[in-house]
Amino acid sequence: MNLDFTPEQDAFRAEVRAWLDENLSSRLADKVRTSKHLSKQDMEDWHAKLHARGWLANHWPEEYGGPGWGPVEKFIFEDECAMANAPRIVPFGVSMLGPVLLKYGSDAQKAHYLPRILDGTDWWCQGYSEPGAGSDLASLKTTAIKEGDHYIVNGQKTWTTLGQHADWIFCLVRTSKEGKPQEGISFLLIDMKTPGIEVRPIHLLDGDHEVNEVWFSDVKVPVENLVGPENQGWTLAKYLLTYERTGIAGVGFSTSALAELKAVIGKTEKATDPLFAARVARVEIALENMKTTNMRVLASAAGGAAPGAESSLLKIKGTEIRQEINALFMRAMGPQAQPFISEALEEGYNGPEIGPEGAAWAAKDYFNNRKLSIFGGSNEIQKNIVSKAMLGF
Amino acid sequence: MDFNPTDDRRMLGDTLDRFLTGRYDHTTRMKIAGSDAGWSREMWAEMAELGLIGALFTQDQGGFGGEGADIALIFERLGRALVVEPFHGALAAAALTQDQRDEVIAGSLIPIFAHSEAGTAFDPDRLSAKVENGVLTGSKVAVANAEAADIFVVSAMEGDTPALFAVQATDAHLTPYPLMDGGRGADVRFDGASATRLDMAPADLLDTTLLALSAEALGLMERCKDTTVEYLKTRKQFGVPLSKFQALQHRAVDMVTEIEQTRSAVINVGHHLGTDKAAKYAAAAKYTAATTGRLVAEETIQLHGGIAMTWEYDVAHAAKRLVMTAPIMGDEDVHLMRFAAL
Numbered sequence: 001m002n003l004d005f006t007p008e009q010d011a012f013r014a015e016v017r018a019w020l021d022e023n024l025s026s027r028l029a030d031k032v033r034t035s036k037h038l039s040k041q042d043m044e045d046w047h048a049k050l051h052a053r054g055w056l057a058n059h060w061p062e063e064y065g066g067p068g069w070g071p072v073e074k075f076i077f078e079d080e081c082a083m084a085n086a087p088r089i090v091p092f093g094v095s096m097l098g099p100v101l102l103k104y105g106s107d108a109q110k111a112h113y114l115p116r117i118l119d120g121t122d123w124w125c126q127g128y129s130e131p132g133a134g135s136d137l138a139s140l141k142t143t144a145i146k147e148g149d150h151y152i153v154n155g156q157k158t159w160t161t162l163g164q165h166a167d168w169i170f171c172l173v174r175t176s177k178e179g180k181p182q183e184g185i186s187f188l189l190i191d192m193k194t195p196g197i198e199v200r201p202i203h204l205l206d207g208d209h210e211v212n213e214v215w216f217s218d219v220k221v222p223v224e225n226l227v228g229p230e231n232q233g234w235t236l237a238k239y240l241l242t243y244e245r246t247g248i249a250g251v252g253f254s255t256s257a258l259a260e261l262k263a264v265i266g267k268t269e270k271a272t273d274p275l276f277a278a279r280v281a282r283v284e285i286a287l288e289n290m291k292t293t294n295m296r297v298l299a300s301a302a303g304g305a306a307p308g309a310e311s312s313l314l315k316i317k318g319t320e321i322r323q324e325i326n327a328l329f330m331r332a333m334g335p336q337a338q339p340f341i342s343e344a345l346e347e348g349y350n351g352p353e354i355g356p357e358g359a360a361w362a363a364k365d366y367f368n369n370r371k372l373s374i375f376g377g378s379n380e381i382q383k384n385i386v387s388k389a390m391l392g393f
Numbered sequence: 394m395d396f397n398p399t400d401d402r403r404m405l406g407d408t409l410d411r412f413l414t415g416r417y418d419h420t421t422r423m424k425i426a427g428s429d430a431g432w433s434r435e436m437w438a439e440m441a442e443l444g445l446i447g448a449l450f451t452q453d454q455g456g457f458g459g460e461g462a463d464i465a466l467i468f469e470r471l472g473r474a475l476v477v478e479p480f481h482g483a484l485a486a487a488a489l490t491q492d493q494r495d496e497v498i499a500g501s502l503i504p505i506f507a508h509s510e511a512g513t514a515f516d517p518d519r520l521s522a523k524v525e526n527g528v529l530t531g532s533k534v535a536v537a538n539a540e541a542a543d544i545f546v547v548s549a550m551e552g553d554t555p556a557l558f559a560v561q562a563t564d565a566h567l568t569p570y571p572l573m574d575g576g577r578g579a580d581v582r583f584d585g586a587s588a589t590r591l592d593m594a595p596a597d598l599l600d601t602t603l604l605a606l607s608a609e610a611l612g613l614m615e616r617c618k619d620t621t622v623e624y625l626k627t628r629k630q631f632g633v634p635l636s637k638f639q640a641l642q643h644r645a646v647d648m649v650t651e652i653e654q655t656r657s658a659v660i661n662v663g664h665h666l667g668t669d670k671a672a673k674y675a676a677a678a679k680y681t682a683a684t685t686g687r688l689v690a691e692e693t694i695q696l697h698g699g700i701a702m703t704w705e706y707d708v709a710h711a712a713k714r715l716v717m718t719a720p721i722m723g724d725e726d727v728h729l730m731r732f733a734a735l
Contacts (some may be wrong), residue, residue, distance in 0.1 A: 002395045003664040041555035072394065116438075274730070285658070285677040292657035301395050313650050380643070387642035390649060391622050 035361035082252025093117035127171030144173035163212040187233035244297035248317030309389035312382035319372040426575030441500025461663030472612025477576035485546040488593035505542035507533040513725030522549035529588035539579035574714035592671035607682035683725035
């Protein structure tokens with residue numbers, strides 16, 4: 001039993017830190033730290049820098065442009081990025097579609113799409129959820145009916161994160177109504193410029209435009225855009241979700257958020273409040289435990305075992321911790337969490353600063369991160385998974 | 394980073410498992426825990442023979458283990474089997490002389506650590522026991538296995554400094570009683586007892602003790618959880634096993650999640666034992682073990698229903714012991730505030 005990183009891993013951490021120091025502008029890091037809205041350009045620029053270093057698609061095999069890292073290296077990288085307040089990598093192309101194409105895509109699909117994900121030519125979004133298909137994803141109704149060498153797609157997707165920026169969408173569509181609901185689903189790549197697609201914004205309760213509805217009416221999609229066999233899309237969908245959950249503990253995010261929380265307490269009336277100190281200690285202990293739980297899952301993955309239901313445990317506990325830190329941060333602001341000046345969340349705002357630093361985004365972050373226990377499979381779904389896979393219920 | 398046990402520890406674990414399964418089953422344990430002595434000298438001799446006491450100490454201390462991971466491994470298994478023999482006391486031999494420690498390892502000398510007082514369960518800076526001119530005065534409460542002691546290791550103030558002292562058991566006044574979760578304890582009064590100052594700082598022995606208690610609680614949690622999960626699969630109501638009800642599934646998963654967090658907390662303190670981070674991780678572990686312990690114990694009883702309210706049902710005793718380990722050396726509140734202050 002040894003909790004220490006190897007000297008090579010320590011050296012790697014130093015290398016990542018030095019690179020971030022050199023390449024992450026203080027302007028961008030400050031935007032992330034103060035929860036300002038990132039522009040599409042901000043995200044694309046960051047991707048480009050990571051791509052130039054070979055660290056963008058950091059879990060892809062080397063022959064497709066990955067750096068050849070193991071799970072521990074990937075964890076160290078994400079940890080350092082979070083601590084440095086780097087923008088998170090937009091996951092839809094690199095972390096979601098990429099692995100699916102690598103495992104299930106044709107050679108032509110790999111050759112065409114993967115380089116375009118890396119160099120930023122294509123911005124991808126995710127077409128999974130529908131108004132009637134959330135946790136019960138397999139009940140999705142968007143149809144794709146084959147006519148000659150095209151599918152004709154009709155239906156509606158929702159919660160499409162950053163779909164307003166997207167060039168392409170990967171969709172789960174129904175290609176058959178025979179058999180069980182899971183048996184008639186296919187995985188289809190759709191160009192967002194195709195006639196018949198409409199993106200409508202959904203404004204979230206923090207006022208943000210982060211997610212969208214995507215409507216399809218008689219959208220013609222070439223049959224070669226099908227990934228994997230027709231009606232076998234559910235296998236791909238699940239594979240993608242398992243992938244989505246690796247790194248979902250968000251230990252780095254929580255660590256940096258806790259540091260921010262501790263930094264701000266001193267400027268508030270909570271500075272001398274022992275009950276608040278106990279609340280902070282409680283979440284800090286949970287996070288310290290979580291770091292090791294996360295390492296244990298990573299170590300078993302590094303040793304060749306695939307992290308299965310354990311990643312669901314990480315998701316549940318990791319998101320609870322992040323949400324609790326957000327809640328404490330907001331509480332630290334007291335009544336000064338109330339003012340909501342949306343312009344203060346834009347770069348270049350030079351109006352009055354109300355309250356201590358953090359007051360401008362404390363409540364917004366709290367509300368925005370309620371999503372953490374809902375997306376990627378709600379925490380209740382995770383519990384179903386653990387119950388079945390680990391307890392044999 | 395490597396979470397696999399070494400070959401030596403794997404063997405130690407196997408030895409312990411074989412011994413506890415074969416020689417310390419529930420019936421035997423209940424007989425020992427309810428006996429006049431509240432522990433078994435014969436069992437203790439067998440355990441010493443197997444090397445279980447020696448495994449608590451490093452080679453420099455005359456043992457063949459003694460690292461945080463060894464202590465965690467042993468106490469986790471002792472917890473699982475609800476062992477009542479004086480292993481926590483044996484840990485205090487780290488503060489004694491080498492000759493004494495050799496006797497402890499051989500099973501022929503039993504030290505007991507007497508620390509908690511009515512006014513302070515943990516904080517060594519608030520002790521009221523004091524030593525002046527080599528003479529100890531003070532009272533300790535709820536000292537498990539006090540009647541088994543040949544020698545007490547006692548925390549007390551000397552001037553403004555808490556320190557550890559060795560006191561012969563014959564110099565102590567005991568008010569003994571049975572304990573809620575089996576075995577026996579006593580309030581222990583020292584009234585001008587001759588005390589020898591020991592070199593080890595109380596903080597070091599306390600960190601090790603907190604590790605042992607947290608690991609013991611972890612073992613009890615696993616026992617409770619495993620039994621509860623099996624029960625949910627077999628017990629039928631409304632024509633189906635209880636494990637088919639989602640409300641119960643999710644509660645079982647919550648237990649698993651928190652137990653895994655506790656395992657991590659125990660690993661953390663075991664890894665940092667002897668470093669300047671030990672106190673903080675020990676506080677974190679004790680807080681986590683006490684909080685999770687109560688959750689798991691209460692859920693074990695609730696998810697079983699009435700059967701777990703009975704004396705006859707073995708896991709009920711595990712749940713009971715799990716609850717009763719929480720207040721030893723400071724409960725979750727004590728260690729939460731300590732963590733916040735460290």
